[in-house]
Amino acid sequence: MNDISFNTRLNTRECGGCPIRHRAVCARCEPNELEQLDAIKYYRTFEAGQPVIWSGDPMEFVSSVVSGIATLSQTMEDGRTQMVGLLLPSDFIGRPGRDTTPFDVVAVTDLTLCCFRKKPFEDMMERTPAIGTRLLQMTLDELDSAREWMLVLGRKTAREKIASLLAIVARRDAALHKVPPRDGMSFELPLTREAMADYLGLTLETVSRQVSALKKSGVIKLEGKRRVIIPDLEALITEAGDDMDGAPIT
Amino acid sequence: MNDISFNTRLNTRECGGCPIRHRAVCARCEPNELEQLDAIKYYRTFEAGQPVIWSGDPMEFVSSVVSGIATLSQTMEDGRTQMVGLLLPSDFIGRPGRDTTPFDVVAVTDLTLCCFRKKPFEDMMERTPAIGTRLLQMTLDELDSAREWMLVLGRKTAREKIASLLAIVARRDAALHKVPPRDGMSFELPLTREAMADYLGLTLETVSRQVSALKKSGVIKLEGKRRVIIPDLEALITEAGDDMDGAPIT
């Protein structure tokens, strides 16, 4: 793959799963009926670790993740925290119709968001029902994911939880590169042990132990601390306590 | 309150939170632009304990709960079960745009659903964007609730989980009767200990013990096994580990 084709792909790729299917980067693409939105859209970048918005803040924009990873989480007064969503490229952030943000959003890696000021976006939704329809589909998918995660949090063992997380990240990573997940695939795990613990309702020590245990039993291999290799995808999914069906490739 | 006024209220009340704000029972009400839906809507009743639909079944209708209570749940192959939603009157069941049902729906009490065949409902959604908008709002609310529940499942102790469940049912019960929740309120807990356990990711023994413990410390009172009295709402919410804000009255 040479530079030109790479750049071409980059420049013309769609803005992730943004409900408005505009182009993310290239200004030279063929016009479409939604280009008016260019007037109200802008990009914001955040460094790894930076908060994007806090729970309770006024919601001034909605956005979609262009690159990088963010987390959606809640914290109790005594400091216990639970991650409630992992935002990968193509995920949507925000709630048309609400004024305040319900959860904390934090950039895990360097992060680029494609933002729309909220009011113009809502006006646009009214004029273009297709946006609402698409947003409804995305929201329904997220609701299914959240509910599937409730099974993980409520009923799975620590080992199953880790395997579930790895299986999900593997699937999403594959989907991001538009290839089916396969045996032997590898991916960079974007989360620290602590972030994994927050996601899974565990402590970081337990996460570390169970990751080691999965490595020892050959279900996963590690390159360094973060790159994970999945020699046998079905084995991983079995460890997660899932069967092969279910689990859409989201 | 005499019989006539009671019947009048009953006959003209809206069909819960159904995205289509038609009248639930009365055929004599003033016509509105959505009455065409009467042609595609019908009612179904289920006895307590009956399944409404199983995960994976083809989805032939969408519906809204008119009366009674249903649960939305998932089960693993080995039998571990996690409830992922509690469907009270006004809740919507179904997924426009999807063909199969993602979770099991079971009637907990006797249940009446107001159903719409799925295809005509989808057509209607296309012609009437307001329905989609309303459905989007409802779905976003459900997503928030699901995410709040993830904190309960992932990070709260057994005692806090029980208190959280009681607080939620108390709030929803109050909302259903259109009164604010208040100290001294009481409600019929519609769930068995086992169903509570499935909702909270606990065993029924632990539920029983913690309910007893909350009773012993005076946070709740019981009349029989099922009727719960909340002498001090704030105390209950404190036991749940929440602060007073958050928690919309849904």
Add this chain to the structure above:
DNA sequence: ATCTTGTCTTGATCCTGATCAATGATGCGC
């Protein structure tokens, strides 16, 4: 080269909630 700092691993011990088991209520059919 050494010191920091952040991240991860591993060990020892404790405690919450699961599991196994027995016993009480309550309601229902006859």
Add this chain to the structure above:
DNA sequence: GCGCATCATTGATCAGGATCAAGACAAGAT
């Protein structure tokens, strides 16, 4: 009334994961 089924309570014991604590490892900073 009695037997039976369902649901709930309570007790004894166990185990999975939390907690507390010590070190390992890598990447920068000085």
